[in-house]
Amino acid sequence: MTMKPNDYxxxxxxxxxxxxxxxxxxxxxxxxGGINGFWDYGPLGVELKRNIKESWWKSVVxxxxxxxxxxxxxxxxxxxxxxxxxxGNFKDPMVDCRETKSRYRADQILVFKHKSNAATLMFAYPxxxxxxxxxxxxxxxxxxxxxxxxxxxxxxxxxxxxxxGPDTNEAGTLTEPRAFNLMFKTFVGPxxxxxxxxxxxxxxxxxxxxxxxxxxxxxxxxxxxxxAQIGKAFRNEINPRNYTFRSREFExxxxxxxxxxxTDAEWHEYWVAERLSWYGKVGLPEGRMxxxxxxxxALAHYASACTDIMYDFPFGTQELEGIAARGNFDLTQxxxxxxxxxxYFDEETKEKYLPHVIEPSAGVDRIALALLCEAxxxxxxxxxxxxxxxxTADPDARQAPEGYEARTVLRxxxxxxxxxxxxxxxxxxxxxxxxxxxxxxxRLNERWTCFYDQAGAIGRxxxxxxxxxxxxxxxxxxxxxxxxxxxVRDRDTMEQIRMPISELENYIAERVRF
RNA sequence: GCGGGUGUAGCUCAGUGGUAGAGCGUCACGUUGCCAACGUGACUGUCGUCGGUUCGAAUCCGAUCACCCGCUCCA
Numbered sequence: 001m002t003m004k005p006n007d008y009x010x011x012x013x014x015x016x017x018x019x020x021x022x023x024x025x026x027x028x029x030x031x032x033g034g035i036n037g038f039w040d041y042g043p044l045g046v047e048l049k050r051n052i053k054e055s056w057w058k059s060v061v062x063x064x065x066x067x068x069x070x071x072x073x074x075x076x077x078x079x080x081x082x083x084x085x086x087x088g089n090f091k092d093p094m095v096d097c098r099e100t101k102s103r104y105r106a107d108q109i110l111v112f113k114h115k116s117n118a119a120t121l122m123f124a125y126p127x128x129x130x131x132x133x134x135x136x137x138x139x140x141x142x143x144x145x146x147x148x149x150x151x152x153x154x155x156x157x158x159x160x161x162x163x164x165g166p167d168t169n170e171a172g173t174l175t176e177p178r179a180f181n182l183m184f185k186t187f188v189g190p191x192x193x194x195x196x197x198x199x200x201x202x203x204x205x206x207x208x209x210x211x212x213x214x215x216x217x218x219x220x221x222x223x224x225x226x227x228a229q230i231g232k233a234f235r236n237e238i239n240p241r242n243y244t245f246r247s248r249e250f251e252x253x254x255x256x257x258x259x260x261x262x263t264d265a266e267w268h269e270y271w272v273a274e275r276l277s278w279y280g281k282v283g284l285p286e287g288r289m290x291x292x293x294x295x296x297x298a299l300a301h302y303a304s305a306c307t308d309i310m311y312d313f314p315f316g317t318q319e320l321e322g323i324a325a326r327g328n329f330d331l332t333q334x335x336x337x338x339x340x341x342x343x344y345f346d347e348e349t350k351e352k353y354l355p356h357v358i359e360p361s362a363g364v365d366r367i368a369l370a371l372l373c374e375a376x377x378x379x380x381x382x383x384x385x386x387x388x389x390x391x392t393a394d395p396d397a398r399q400a401p402e403g404y405e406a407r408t409v410l411r412x413x414x415x416x417x418x419x420x421x422x423x424x425x426x427x428x429x430x431x432x433x434x435x436x437x438x439x440x441x442x443r444l445n446e447r448w449t450c451f452y453d454q455a456g457a458i459g460r461x462x463x464x465x466x467x468x469x470x471x472x473x474x475x476x477x478x479x480x481x482x483x484x485x486x487x488v489r490d491r492d493t494m495e496q497i498r499m500p501i502s503e504l505e506n507y508i509a510e511r512v513r514f
Numbered sequence: 515g516c517g518g519g520u521g522u523a524g525c526u527c528a529g530u531g532g533u534a535g536a537g538c539g540u541c542a543c544g545u546u547g548c549c550a551a552c553g554u555g556a557c558u559g560u561c562g563u564c565g566g567u568u569c570g571a572a573u574c575c576g577a578u579c580a581c582c583c584g585c586u587c588c589a
Contacts, residue, residue: 013582021525021539033562033579086589096587175586176515182589202589238515238587246588300589381549405550426547455541459549466549475548487548494549 010376012314016243018408019372022468024048025244037240037248039365044468047418047449049251049368052282053230055415055514056253056362059278060228067226067255068219072207074232075188075198083337084206084330086183086199093177095152097165104166106177109152111163114142121171122163124152139169153177182235184248200234205359207231208256209330213342223346223355224267226257230364242315244365251364258355260346264325267358268305272323275309275360279320281514282367283413284374288312292319302329309362311370320370321362328354375412375469380404381494390494410469411492414512419470420448421508424461426477428454437476440486440501444474448508466491472511474504 019025023042027034041049061067081087093106104126112131113122121140123132133144155163161172184200187193201207208215208227215227230253240246259267272291279289292308299306305325310317331354335342345352381390383405391404414420421444425437434454441452451470453461462473473489480486480501487496488507499507 016581017525027580030580034581036580235588241582241588243581407550424548429545457546457549457551459551461550462548463550477547489548496548 010314010373012243014378015314015372015376018376018467019045024372037237037246039244039247044418045368048371048412048416049364051416051418052364052367052371053251053253055282056278057228057230058514059274059281060226060253060255060360064226066221066224067228067257068215068221070208070211070215070227070229071231072204072211072229074201074234075186076201076207076210078198079337080206080210080334081183081199081202083333084209085333086202086206087181093153095177096175097168097173106152109166110149111152111155112136112144112147112149113155115146115148119162122155122159124163124166124174126166135164135169139164182237184234184236202235203233203361204229204231204252204254205256205361206330208254209334212256212258212331212334213340216344223344224257224259224263226255228253228255230254242313242318244369245313245315245318247365250366252361253364254359254361257358257360258344259358260349261328261353261356264304264327264356264358268307268323268325271358271360272307272309275321275323275362279309281413282416283371283411284311288374290317300324300326302327311366313370313373318366319363320366321360323358323360326357326359328356330357331355371412371416372410375410377409377411379407379409381407407463407466409466409491412469412471414471415514417469417471417512418449419451419465419468420472420512422451422453422461422465422470422473424452424458424473424475425454426458426475432481433476433478436480440474440476440504444504444508447505448512462489462494472508 016025022044024045026040026042028038028040029035057069061069078087095104095106095109097104104124108127109124110127110131111122111124112133112135114120120142123135123140125132131144131147131149133147136142136144136147157176160174160176163174164171165173183202186198186200187196188198189196208229212227215221219225231251232249233252234249237246237248240248255271257267257271276289276291280286288311290310290312292310294303294306294308303324303326307323308319309321309323311320331342334340335354342354343352344355379390380401381404383403410417412418423437423441423444425433427433437452437454441450444450451465453464455461458475465473469491471491473491475487475489475496477487479498484501485498486501486504488499488504489496
């Protein structure tokens with residue numbers, strides 16, 4: 001039997017409904033009405049996330065001699081954020097120019113406007129420059145003598161439509177001033193004083209840079225080598241949206257891979273390829289994955305390359321991971337701000353340098369969401385026992401066509417499925433079957449997450465497991481009592497094979513391997 | 515942030531001023547020899563929250579919160 005590819009997009013309503021119903025994802029503190037941008041993972045969701053993180057850790061850290069792990073604290077010294085540029089650039093109200101994409105501090109911008117308050121054009125300019133008298137003449141067709149200077153903050157936002165930005169000749173391109181500090185602020189110690197202000201980290205990366213010296217001194221690593229970290233990060237997003245995609249509290253998996261300066265391009269390419277291969281293994285097909293290569297203006301000023309790994313979500317193609325070549329921007333900043341030397345002495349070349357870094361930075365929650373979107377199918381299967389082709393349901397159709405019935409299934413890659421195996425006695429009122437099933441369950445449960453179920457008809461139990469993505473179902477029947485064989489039912493094909501209990505562990509190990 | 519929409523049982527939803535409902539699900543018992551069977555019974559609600567109008571509000575009004583859609587935004 002051939003399966004059609006998942007060539008349609010699940011509706012996010014249907015997905016979030018299933019996630020709630022089956023215990024993957026809940027709204028945080030739901031009984032109090034929830035909070036925008038925060039989500040909880042239920043019993044199945046937490047297993048899914050653990051599998052994603054463990055798979056990443058294994059692939060990036062444990063199977064590599066030259067990558068080590070770190071678990072840094074969420075609250076760090078505030079000067080970390082000064083060094084990284086997270087404080088300073090973003091604590092003041094900013095205005096953006098929609099046309100030139102420039103960003104200005106609103107309190108450093110002045111406005112040249114007509115003294116009479118007439119509805120003529122107004123001209124914004126930086127406070128350290130002279131008023132733009134020429135623009136008044138050329139674009140505004142007015143006399144500069146009739147104009148006066150006022151702070152930008154005094155201009156009502158509703159008049160921005162006749163405000164010309166500093167680097168443009170067109171009116172109405174400036175956004176209203178907005179505070180851009182997206183870091184959560186808190187206080188260390190019981191006194192809420194400004195001296196005690198601290199921040200929840202907006203990324204895990206800076207913990208790695210701040211401990212670069214200690215790891216270098218203790219881990220006996222030589223260039224190139226990496227430091228990896230998985231942990232929570234917090235951003236006070238203006239507008240969380242798309243289910244769990246943009247949350248205010250989220251989990252990152254970040255690697256800082258330190259390299260000799262000049263080898264940036266090759267290592268960047270290497271990690272893009274490594275990471276794409278990992279996405280394939282956890283179940284995101286090539287056809288749904290894209291690289292977004294940042295160039296020119298889209299590149300941060302310190303980066304020499306950045307490739308985003310994108311996935312086709314139902315709500316659009318969105319970033320799962322960014323892989324940036326950040327040069328030595330961060331180590332330079334921390335060295336400067338802390339006054340502590342962070343240079344590396346290369347015994348081979350007898351050179352001392354600040355290593356460059358390649359940073360693959362992935363969002364665990366986004367990957368979990370992508371895996372759920374990808375895995376979710378409603379299939380129409382022929383009624384009756386045998387034959388007929390399974391088709392992927394039209395997502396807009398409300399009912400299966402005549403002769404078919406709907407089946408909801410999460411086709412997770414087995415390595416990330418919350419439960420690997422479900423074990424069923426064929427009938428619950430036959431003590432011999434139940435006893436044997438418990439015996440098989442206990443044995444398998446030592447190695448894998450297993451689910452035992454004896455409630456209801458066997459077909460119903462299979463379907464329940466389909467809906468939570470359990471790849472294998474094992475049924476103990478009367479033949480088992482005779483010859484110690486069981487049926488193993490495949491989630492995707494719904495086909496069954498008969499197998500001795502003694503072979504089960506090898507078979508499962510092979511099927512669920514990463 | 516702006517505009518529109520929606521909030522009733524775990525899920526999907528009906529209920530337009532007069533005693534809170536259905537299907538599915540969940541659980542128990544019985545039945546059941548492999549793909550959402552059946553029977554009986556049980557569970558679940560401050561009708562998102564707060565306030566107002568009214569003799570009386572799930573229903574009308576206001577505010578607020580959350581979610582969805584479209585813009586916007588996303589170092």
